[in-house]
Amino acid sequence: MNTIQTLTPSMERTRRASNRRTVLNVVLLAIGLLAPLAIYPVFLMKVLCFALFACAFNLLLGFAGLLSFGHAAFLATGGYITGAFLTSYPGLTPELGILLGTLAATLLGAVFGTFAIRRQGIYFAMVTLALAQMVFFIFVKAPFTGGEDGLQGVPRGHLFGLFDLSNNLTLYYLVLVIFVIGFAIVQRTVHSPFGQVLKAIRENEPRAVSLGYNVNAHKLVAFVISAGLAGLAGSTKTVVFQLASLNDAHWHMSGEVILMTLLGGVGTLFGPLVGAGIVVTLQTQLAQSPVGDWVSVILGIIFVICVLSFRSGIVGEISNLIKKNFK
Amino acid sequence: MIRKNSKLVHGIALASLIAAGSAGAAISDEGVVIGYLDDMNGTYSDLAGPAGRVAIEMAIEDFGKTVKGKPVTLISADHRNDPATGSSIAREWLDQESVDLITGLNSSSVAISVTRLVREKNGFAIVTTAASDSITGEHCTPNHFHWVYDTFAVSDPAARAIVEQGGDTWFMLSADYAFGHSMEAAVEKAVSESGGTLAGKARHPFPSSDFSSYILQAQSSGAKVIGLASAGTDLVNAINTASQFGVVESGQSLASLMVFITDMKAIGLDKAKGTKFVTGWYWDMDEQSREWAKRFHDRVGRMPTMVQAGNYSAVTSYLKAVEATGSDDPKVIREYMMANPIDDFFSRNGRVREDGRMVHDMYLAEVKSPEESAGEWDLYKILATIPAEEAFRPLSASKCELVKN
Amino acid sequence: MTMIFGVPLMAFMGQLMLGLINGAFYALLSLGLAVIFGLLKIVNFAHGAQYMLGAFVALLGLEYLGINYWVALLVAPLVVGVLGVVIERLLLRRISDLDHLYGLLLTFGLALIFEGTLINLVGVSGSTYPITPALQGGTNLGFMYLPTYRAWVLVAALCVCFATWFIIERTRLGAYLRAGTENATLMKGFGVNVPLLITFTYGFGAALAAFAGVLAAPLYPVTPTMGANLLVVVFAVVVIGGMGSILGAIITGLLMGIIEGLTKIFYPEAANTIIFIVMAIVLMVRPAGLFGKEV
DSSP states (O other): OOOOOOOOOHHHHHHHHHHHHHHHHHHHHHHHHHHHGGGGGHHHHHHHHHHHEEEEIIIIIHHHHHHHOOOOHHHHHHHHHHHHHHHOOSOOHHHHHHHHHHHHHHHHHHHHHHHHHTTTTHHHHHHHHHHHHHHHHHHOOOOTGGGGGGGOOOOOEEETTEEESHHOOOHHHHHHHHHHHHHHHHHHHSSSHHHHHHHHHHHHHHHHTTTTTHHHHHHHHHHHHHHHHHHHHHHHHHHHHHOGGGGGGGGGHHHHHHHHHHHOOOOOOSSSHHHHHHHHHIIIIIIIIIIGHHHHHHHHHHHHHHTTOOOOOOHHHHHHHHHHHHO | OOOOTTOOOOOOHHHHHHHOSSOTTSSSSTSEEEEEEEEESSTTTTHHHHHHHHHHHHHHHHHHHHEEEEEEEEEEEOOOOHHHHHHHHHHHHHHHHHOEEEOOOHHHHHHHHHHHHHTTTTOEEEEEEEOOGGTTTTTTOEEEEEEEEEHHHHHHHHHHHHHHHTTEEEEEEESHHHHHHHHHHHHHHHHTTTTTTTEEEEEEEEOOSSHHHHHHHHHHHOOOOEEEEEEHHHHHHHHHHHTTTTTTTTTEEEEEESSSSHHHHOOOOHHTTTTTEEOOTTTTTSSHHHHHHHHHHHSSSOOOOOOHHHHHHHHHHHHHHHHHSSSSOHHHHHHHHHEEEOOSOOSSSEEEEEESSOOOOOEEEEOTTTTTTSSSSSOOOEEEEEEEHHHOOOGGOOOOTSSSS | OOOHHHHHHHHHHHHHHHHHHHHOOOOOOOOHHHHHHHOOOOOTTTHHHHHHHHHHHHHHHHIOOOOOOHHHHHHHHHHHHHHHHHHHHHHHGGGGTTHHHHHHHHHHHHHHHHHHHHHHHOOSSBBOOOOOOGGGGGOOOOOEEEEEEHHHHHHHHHHHHHHHHHHHSSSHHHHHHHHHHHHHHHHHHHTHHHHHHHHHHHHHHHHHHHHHHHHHTTTTTBOTTTTHHHHHHHHHHHHHTTTHHHHHHHHHHHHHHHHHHHHHHHHHGTTEEEEHHHHHHHHHSSOOOSSSSOO
16 A cells, blocks of 8 residues: 555544444344344334334435325335235245335335425425325225235245245344345435435535536435335235235324334434334334333323434434544 | 233233143143233224223133133233234234134234134134124134124124115115125115115215215115114214204114114214114123123123123133133134034024134114113113024125035 | 206205315314414424314313303313413424424324323213204205204304404404514514414414314214324315415315315215325415415
């Protein structure tokens, strides 16, 4: 090496942050690989699917600054299309089914995005809500969804025709791989030149426009990626639970993902994971305890506290603490 | 996080394990575990819900809390009307908590997904709360029974009985959901087969906030009977609106297809009086029922719905079967229960058919007027009994694969 | 029998009448939301819960305190209005300088708390609230039987809508409100107590929601989730009308009631969805809503 590279303070910070991220990624991967030995795999898979859903949503909200009220539509589309294909074509292997569902959600995202991107702020949110409600209605009426009986009996099948997915542990590792891929996509998107432009748009859109960036194109791409990943989460969830239901398309589901993201930390990478983990745990565990009747009240209180004091979410607050104390 | 032995024991002390040398070695593991999975907090939590759990506790206590020397335990959970939540809880119960019987299962989508799972894992379930008749139709399995009522049994006999009594023109207002469609179809068929006609129909979104438009349509149709195939708040809303528009005063009558006593209590007698419907059980229908209902009322503070009574009946019958056969193997239990009639305060002339449907006498009832009512819960009068063999969808019309047609 | 679009004319007119009544109700219901967003730029997700609380104050007031309907029409908005004031002073004020998203999320959390608590207190089935004797019965208009109570709802809703619009757009108080929220510093400089105005506005919006709740109590079952189901529709009305326009919310409410009414005649299954279709179309064509100013 014949040049000594001097790093400016900000490059130094970025390098340290990137190292921290790598360490965190490795630690999480290790936890992910070992967790099913201690914790019921189906519960973990539920957490992973919702974590992916929240990551997808957070890409749009935290990094592109766009609040969508209709993300449930993508979750449900992924789920229903995958379910429909896997039940109608028993020979179809699950990974192809998941791909088809994800593709459908991505296409839907392109359609929604084209309409919604033209508006901003609360109007953008309301357009996504309106479109999602229409999708909900279509799912209610479409015969293939089974209406409120749900699309049942989706076979788990054999991955690549080889690995039997009815084994919870095998399926878990597949879900973990899918999550890691989705998570990696989010990370790469955020830490790329594209992601930097998104950040610029989020912070000061008029300036980004004046700098010559095609703001709408960037927003649309972010929207489509977000929709596709949400669809991936839905498709995977359908294979795990072997069903897709109208709950996945209801606006409550859109509200839940907002809660998860807020709780974990909007605009952080690991926040959605934490948020999803907490919300799913609360719902599953609390529901079976004497406090079960008060789950929504507790969630509401958490929401309020988060907004008042922990606006950066759990991960955000922790990372602020770290930055302050471990310079 | 989840630990393997996190069972919720509520009010039923876990008896100390009796030495394994007792008879009943065919009961797997340490005892009989019953899992009650229902909507504990949401839209339907009043018709079964936490009070339905009390009914099961009563059944276990009355049975002596043990069967063949082994303890009977009850765990419960809220599925929040979400099939993914329901099936993941059921999965965990079957994989980790060795649950022998799953019951409750409100909401047809949850019931269908859980019974599929139960079949896959060779468990056993008795569906008490859910309504869809497809549970013993195209979604039947050899590992579950449907106990209390279904969409066919509350609509078909009601329609026939009412047409016979003179109500031969109908307007059907149904929820635009699978259960609404199936009740609408059953009524249409029953009405035309008994010589009546359908003057019009409308399907409302589920849930709907305002029914004035539909009631007006029903009035304009001039039909003698307005059939309501909706449930819960929608039903309450529809009857309330009908009373505001003077439907009954102007000569039409209401037939409600899916009714629970909690609905009628919520609407009130002066608005609901004269409404006809079919029910699977009523607390005041005879001495046995009254006696049980009083005990329930003492514990819960209100009178039981047919589903809560059905919970007691289903669990008791199950425990009897385990006691008699000494086994908790689903196949053995199923054979025993199919071979032995179900006759308790809840079910008269009851038996389990090969499609898993427990058929029993149903009752045509009418809501009393305020003058006829002598007490807070004195809400119905029973007009007629519909025999078990006539009330439910005949096997010849069944879509169940277990039925040899 | 004369027919119009395949439906007997009499029946059609009856449906239009009902649509108008529902529309007036929607207008009233969306008023509180429009006021709060228009003046305070807060998306008040607790609006549905405040509506529900108004109905419950009436119901429980009748059951336990013997408060009759007419008194409830005054008491419930007062109670819920005071609650609104408390919410604003204690909670909303802390986040007033942040992104509007947080106001939305905070009020959403509050809605969860109110609804969840009430579900635990009274159960989910709810009860019916009796129509006060003076408003019972109805008249036969020829083309339909119109319940007196619904006619009252039409009149009351339109009156309150007009009064609110008048106060905000045509009186000095309204002018202070509008100026104070548009340019607080300037108004404070003139000696106007702006924070007080803001608190009062939020309380007023909540009170409007509660008033609609009392009006609704004899019509619909009073359940803890009655507001949640209507909230999405109300938002759509406000957005279509143009967020920030009181007149927009009123006119859109009336329009949507009629459009929904027509949908119920011809394709009732879509009755819940039609408003979203309209909203999507409007936002495409007029992004700020029918009467809104471009944001």
